[in-house]
Amino acid sequence: MLRQTVRDLTREIVEPQAMAHDESGTMNRGLLRKLGELGLLGVTIPEADGGAGLDATASVIVHEELAYSDPGFALAYLAHALLFVNNFYWAASPAQRAKYLPRTLTGEWIGGMGMTEPSVGTDVLGMQTVARKVGDEYVLDGRKIFITNAVEGDVFCAYAKLDERITTFVVERGTPGFSTSDKIPKMGMRASTMGELIFDGCRLPAGNLLGREGGGITNMMRNLEIERLGLAAMSLGIARRCLDVMVAYSMERRAFGQPLHELGQIQRYIGESFAKTEAIRALTYGVAATVSPDSRNRLGTDAAKLFAATAAKEVADAAVQVLGGYGYCAEYRVEQFLRDAKLIEIGGGTIEAHQKNITRDLTRR
């Protein structure tokens, strides 16, 4: 029923707005608010705290269905619901939850998360943003880049080094010394925006420490798995959409006196795309069933996102190829899905990071 509800919602209100936001490169704030009304911004938050109390599989369903129509918006949703809300919730104190949860669960406030820096991405331990304790306050200096929802965001989870130990802070827009950049133009996922978080002597009260001093890595690792599943689920939505478009087109379009799907070269694209889509689905849902706040599956989530990202990009590319000139044009939207799919090979862990993690885990004695 969750899937049917999100699918109806996607078909009726997400799909019609998607192309315009890809073109304008803007995030649909009203739509996120609508998702908040329906309780979709707190899928993984326990019922007692205003969420739905559902599991990683439910989160995967929502991401998959949203990405079928609008991967860019799904990314903004992920940055809000997982990178901020879920990340924040499991690290926060009751007082912090009371302060920030109500407004982020409704979508009144938009959240995001700051990890990557201009000169440090995958090598996250090398981050250069620093926090100093000055009296009762923490003072942050540094910059975060490629931050989804930076432009619209009202509140962020930000990572900084306090005495060389990575620590998480909650930063609200309007905090002295904190600002965000203009949006950074990008290739795909244009229905979400990306920008920089700039800390220039940003002064945070002690109450904005999230978790404990030096606890940043714990917070980061706890959240990383559900993030990867969300991105793998978005890859699945992208692949499913592109497969549907290429199959429908191959039945309508004729070449050499027969429907396109009668041609062996086209059959290869369709057949392989179907197999890849099914493989993404099986792996993603299989791994999702093993992940919860009490149960980890680092290797599985690395594998799911590593495989899903590239497979979905290949399916999107196949859709563009099957549609030929029409595929390269915007009308059928497969060129957009190809641009969008590429992001998942980079964001939330590059495919090289997943390869490195998997190999390290498999060769550990």
Next chain:
Amino acid sequence: MKILVPIKRVPDPALKTKVKDGAIDLTGANWVVNPFDEYAVETALRLLENGEAGARVAGAEIVVVTIGPEDAAQQLRSALATGADRAIRVDAEDKALDAGVVVAALVQIIAAEKPDLVILGKQAVDGDANQVGQMLAGKLGWAQATFAASVELAADQKSVLVGREVDAGVEYKRIGTPGILTVDLRIVSPHSVKNNVTPATFAYPDGPRYASLKGIMAAKKKPMDVKKLSDYGVTTTPVTREVGIELPAARAAGQIVADIPTLVKKLADEAKAI
């Protein structure tokens, strides 16, 4: 006040229908609530709540009913997720049903439940028969207002004023309770349903509401009775029979003509349009 809403599951009308061997191919069909029945559920919800406050009127109850196989419980859960209180599924295979059987069962369910209003979609989008509401009113001897485009529940809850779009304009008709209402598309417009509780200025979003995640969770715990046709003493058997289904002939390709005189000639001779 108690409202009974009978609902039917139909194959998703947004997907393409496949015809195979003279029948609609339902293998792997995605079943959804008939859209007009979704509007009926929405109408019932709007009649029995303060839409602005998002709160149900005290003592109000909405019961949804379907007659169908085990899978049809899913569609009842969808209605429960949007806010209905309780569900009844009468177990029956689709093939064992026609409007007559459905009405015979509903008459008995209504006798047991004693609702103040029965709200139905004007028709189901699979067979498009448009019969159940009217036949039900006939069997019960109740007042009916069909194809409702607007409805206002009187403050004393003893009657409803129903707007029906007819060729010459809008016909308004007041029926007393208990009564039968069948609803048309326009009933889910922002101001179509009034109940003298929700402020008249309040505008609903266009269309039926989506289930919230909380609603979906709550729906799992709401009561659903499962009955058999025989529990209601229904012995009626279908009198309608499906002879065959075929798709309309594909439309012929358009033609491009050289000039206006050729166009006029073709319109006159071939299309017989002028």
